Amino acid sequence: xxxxxxxxxxxxxxxxxxxxxxxxxxxxxxxxxxxxxxxxxxxxxxxxxxxxxxxxxxxxxxxxxxxxxxxxxxxxxxxxxxxxxxxxxxxxxxxxxxxxxxxxxxxxxxxxxxxxxxxxxxxxxxxxxxxxxxxxxxxxxxxxxxxxxxxxxxxxxxxxxxxxxxxxxxxxxxxxxxxxxxxxxxxxxxxxxxxxxxxxxxxxxxxxxxxxxxxxxxxxxxxxxxxxxxxxxxxxxxxxxxxxxxxxxxxxxxxxxxxxxxxxxxxxxxxxxxxxxxxxxxxxxxxxxxxxxxxxxxxxxxxxxxxxxxxxxxxxxxxxxxxxxxxxxxxxxxxxxxxxxxxxxxxxxxx
Numbered sequence: 001x002x003x004x005x006x007x008x009x010x011x012x013x014x015x016x017x018x019x020x021x022x023x024x025x026x027x028x029x030x031x032x033x034x035x036x037x038x039x040x041x042x043x044x045x046x047x048x049x050x051x052x053x054x055x056x057x058x059x060x061x062x063x064x065x066x067x068x069x070x071x072x073x074x075x076x077x078x079x080x081x082x083x084x085x086x087x088x089x090x091x092x093x094x095x096x097x098x099x100x101x102x103x104x105x106x107x108x109x110x111x112x113x114x115x116x117x118x119x120x121x122x123x124x125x126x127x128x129x130x131x132x133x134x135x136x137x138x139x140x141x142x143x144x145x146x147x148x149x150x151x152x153x154x155x156x157x158x159x160x161x162x163x164x165x166x167x168x169x170x171x172x173x174x175x176x177x178x179x180x181x182x183x184x185x186x187x188x189x190x191x192x193x194x195x196x197x198x199x200x201x202x203x204x205x206x207x208x209x210x211x212x213x214x215x216x217x218x219x220x221x222x223x224x225x226x227x228x229x230x231x232x233x234x235x236x237x238x239x240x241x242x243x244x245x246x247x248x249x250x251x252x253x254x255x256x257x258x259x260x261x262x263x264x265x266x267x268x269x270x271x272x273x274x275x276x277x278x279x280x281x282x283x284x285x286x287x288x289x290x291x292x293x294x295x296x297x298x299x300x301x302x303x304x305x306x307x308x309x310x311x312x313x314x315x316x317x318x319x320x321x322x323x324x325x326x327x328x329x330x331x332x333x334x335x336x337x338x339x340x341x342x343x344x345x346x347x348x349x350x351x
């Protein structure tokens with residue numbers, strides 16, 4: 001019995017998929033396995049190369065290694081006759097519900113549904129995404145397991161004393177995540193433009209990888225609103241630097257239109273800062289009652305919620321306490337254990 005761990009989709013600058021993949025890897029490596037490392041930097045050309053490799057080389061490699069099962073921590077795998085059964089992790093189906101004009105959307109529409117129907121089993125991180133897979137791809141619930149993501153509680157911890165709005169301190173609102181259109185950053189920037197009129201010292205930090213087209217639109221909007229000195233675009237932040245970035249923030253504002261999970265929400269909560277985020281998708285499932293939930297399409301609601309967090313110390317304290325308690329329910333050790341148990345059981349059955 002051998003498990004082939006296909007980590008080719010894991011990039012050198014990991015975001016959600018990569019963070020998950022690295023967190024569960026030590027537990028999975030305790031199973032009899034062969035490991036295929038990742039390490040790419042993303043982009044259309046690398047995705048195409050990986051797609052060709054996955055279709056033709058992955059099943060051959062699995063047979064060469066006499067693997068009984070292939071696990072890929074992303075919705076990638078080979079189509080056709082399943083010579084070696086596959087298990088994949090689906091973080092979300094956002095490209096199906098919020099399509100863009102890019103290769104990722106094309107891949108999700110043409111490849112992913114067939115892949116998920118062919119797979120032996122599917123792991124996902126929320127009940128919301130499990131239901132989306134059932135509805136959009138017509139996969140039986142018996143072939144889907146929900147295993148929530150976790151956080152590193154040694155790294156993401158709260159510190160005493162939240163920042164305050166005073167003349168000698170320049171606080172910032174924070175957003176963490178790649179600048180995809182569905183992250184709703186245009187509305188966030190517009191709302192921030194209104195907040196700056198009330199709090200001239202406030203800044204907005206947008207942290208994450210750029211987007212080929214959306215980032216240019218965001219820069220243009222910032223210039224149009226005259227916010228060049230107030231809105232700060234920061235590149236991808238390595239995980240070891242994220243906790244300090246969260247702790248220094250006044251609040252995380254995460255008005256995404258669609259999430260399969262929403263890991264930054266939990267990371268911010270664990271660091272003790274208030275979270276303003278969206279109602280709907282998997283966000284409510286993750287945030288519970290520990291965040292202010294707003295209609296992400298309603299700028300007035302978003303403005304009022306963020307303004308309340310700024311103006312009301314008692315509300316900030318309540319959200320901070322609830323957030324710490326909420327984040328404590330999610331742990332990578334549990335995620336890794338459940339994933340290892342599931343794959344180990346499938347390995348024994350199909351070994």
